[in-house]
Amino acid sequence: MTTSAIMANKITSNFSNTNCCCIFVRRYIVPAIIFIIFQGHMWDSSNTCLASMLLERDHYIGAVVEFSPELWDQSEEPKYLLVRNSRKLHKIAEEAAREKADIIVTPECGLSGLNLPVVRDKLKLFTTFIPNVEDNEILCEEKNKLEVAEHLKELSCAAQKNNIYLVANMLEKVSCNKTHPGCPTDGLLIYNTNVAFDRTGKLIAKYHKFNLFIEPETNITSAAELSTFHTDFGVQFGMFICFDILFKKPALEIIEKTNVKNIVYSTAWFSEIPFFTAVESQAGYSYSQNINLLASGYSFPKNKNFGSGIYAGEKGPLVMIMPEKPTNKLLIAKVPIHPDYFINKETCDIEKQYCDIFDTKKIDIHFNEDEKLLKTESNNLIMDFYHDDISKFSTVLLDKNKNINEMDYKETETVGEKTFNYNEAKFKCEVTVKWEKYNNTDLTEGMPVYRLVGYSGTRSYGGLLTVDIEVCGLIACKSYDISTCGYTPDFSKNNLTNITSIVINIERPHKSNPFIMTLDKNMLALRGNEFKFTNNFNKITDIQSSTMILETPHNDLITFAMYKPS
Template sequence: MYNTIIYLVGFLCLVGHSDQRSTPTDDSYVAAVIEYQVLSDINTNLNNYIRLIKEAADQDADIVVFPEMTLGSRRVPVPIHDALKDHPIPAENPGIYDEVLVKISTAAKENAVYVVINLQEVMDCENVTGEYCPEKKEYLFNTNVVFDRAGAVIDRYRKINLFGEFTRTPALTPDLGVFTTDFGVTFGHFICFDLMFQVPAVQIVQKNNLTDIIFTTMWFSEMPYLTAVEIQQAYAYAMNVNFLASGANNVRVGSAGSGIFSGKAGALVSIMPGVPTTKVMVARVPKVPGQVTGTYPGPIDDDVNHDNLVLKADPSLPSHTSRLLVPGYQDFILSEDGVVCRFKVNLKQTENTLYRYRAGVFSGVRTFDNVASGGARLCSIYACTGAEVDTCGKRFEQYQPKSVATFDELSIYATLQTPQTVESLQAHDIVYYPVSLKPSILPLNSNDFALEIQTMLGTVDLYNYTLLNNNVGLYSFGIYGRVFADDGKEPTPPIIEEEREETTPALVTTEPTPEPVPDSSVTICLSLILAVLSLTLVLMEITPC
């Protein structure tokens, strides 16, 4: 059994202790997120929370974020439309509120810091005021609660997209979690599986024009596209937001991963531990995402052993149209249902390389552990423990150094449908994420890749996703898209092995071609060819017989 590792990440040159709070005129604020080991005892958790709030505040944190469902299973009323309207500070009214609200309110007030927690909320519709109650019964919700510096409860958000959680009810109305601070930043916030859906993850940013999002989570990581920090960083990049992600830590079930991310600049600080861990992470966050100055901790990559961290495999991998890569140079196109992917790959393997690699394209519907289904479009390369498709998205039981390959060249040119705004939701119908995964179960640093996007005729986007660091080993690298119009449909069945085509009909070469100048006619012609191919495939889908 591992001992709990209690860390404190403090960089005095960045966030040295003082009583200075961030103000609306400052160009940044100080945030803290907690990676918190799951414990069952509510009193232990409350005492730990109070201590961690103080530790973060001692580093001048303006806001502290805790993970999903790490306080315990206690049922806590959060009467935001009733008692909290008249008595918003539980610390000053301990007789009318649950101990959880009272103690966290007290800690927020004593440390003059905003605090976001997640808990199991109970609402008794036989005895409640100001709430929507479709039935006269007791409801349980997965809920975020926000406290301001005075200890007042200022916002409550109920999870909309439950991941199983069969004893709980999804939010009865799709209300978004939004609150404004005294340092001039308005935050949106949502919970775990919500990240995969248009409402709230896309809507909350685009409808409210927000730049700062809080994410409480108990994520169950899945290779090769949806490990925790991988998708956290990808969301911050794609939505161009500051993203404060606080993750529950329980490596035995695959829960781990937290960080603070700033738009396209990537991780200001992040961690993906392979052992039981509690950790406070603090960073100064620019109010304009991506405009990072100074030195930041960045990814904390000091845990080389992730063998005990359980990772699932994407169940849609057998449904990908894929091709097994070979050592050396290859240049080819794969396509499926309107998605066209060109791969330029120079795969470098050594005598120590254990993994095989596939290039894949997918345009269909996947299941999320049979809890829900969702549309996906992607172009990617991913590691496999063997040559067969059913070995992909998996690791060997024990990590061995240099067991993954490197790439002297890796570029993916993806032709994908342009996202369109759903006016009733004020949110895009598709979102595309640049994903990648290293053996540390962390994504590439922002300076290790380049992504260029061009829109053709307002209907097709051309993505050029290129690896810049040729010395890094990879489990995956690709563009992962969520297509919300296909949510709820039957998952795409696996490709029957006898029908699987391992050869590619177009642009197959085994020798490197001269690299075109980015604005040259060669690049423009290639873009047009890919666009025409994609449009042709789309038209073939929608033209009546």
């Protein structure tokens, strides 16, 4: 019997199977030991009182918001903008509370907007001091020791008044000694910071973004922080921000070193086809690491910023959104406390984009008509994307008779199978695809043309950082011209290629989990029950072998691949 089982046995034997026992266990004992139990320990099932309490909390209600904040008009003092957006987030927290959510996550730059000044003196006007977590400050109350901005207090009150855990993103200023290396001449460090409040409004966690993306005058800590916090519903959450998700520090280290199975994630993601749209990246990280991810996205599609969702590891997306226009929408889902809790893969309704078993909802949020709108023609804008350069990849067109250099090709096969192999720098990639044509008509302009791709090399992120990547899989292009890969094909025709099977195998040195990148015509990730993924590491040979198999035929795929981002 494990230590946790012995603890549970002693507790229940002392209080017998009485109502008093159940009340005591629910109120005091379960929050203390449920996390240990769900990390893989066992308990004696004869302790029916404790077991029933634990089964009541096999899930929590998670909420994230796809949020389009007001933007700074460069004339008013930023503090007024920050307060207005914080009050909007407060209103959204009220709606989440009505849905009995335990925790709500809000997006990166949800208070300030993305059109921040690049001049330090002006950027400082968007910042606030934030107390240390160890101070146990309830910022909603007037007794806090450190002078903090009104928008920070507003969020503390949103958590307190709605009895909900709340995660928010903001710019923080921290005093430093001007004589110390790295301290700016004004004696202030500026961090892109996430904060977490408990149900009382108390500040319980902070995290400083470590991997910045085009954030002038913003600082980073000397090492990546592994920020976690515990909740009264038995879950320990890890926390990081946006671009961090692509890097070992902290996105992989926080799982390896703290053993968290739930991550809260604020983002203002810049979506790129075919491998890095927001939802695709969120689902890929959650699936490959088999962790729950609550991802809240900044919504401004014309600027390529959009995409939110709640994901349950290998169970796949529970609820997700990639809106065509700036949106304020609350996403709610029943999340298993541990992603492995449900043994069987649930059947999801693909068309309705949700799994009934997880009780998901998408709720539109409306604000007063007299409030300021975005200082753009945002209501008339549609989504836009960055586009990866596929010309550097090794690729072959799907049809077995098509030579990559022939541009006058007409398809003659109604069914087919092709295997593609790529081997470079100790990275082995093999893709086998089976397909069929609904009819044998000629290709219509813009229709999807599929390529099998492999690549081991480097890529640049926004011209700021060059990293090593590895890719293996299938992508859709708009034509036979490889320059159209990375653009959205036209899936409205009736003579589409139906992909009936894809099997991807990769081998690479050293232990690591590739991202599982899937994308359909709706810019959404595939459900967890539509494919299989296995990952095995041979300690003797130091070789990682991964296999990804499409199990549900699709005529609307844009991406089906494994991608090692850094």
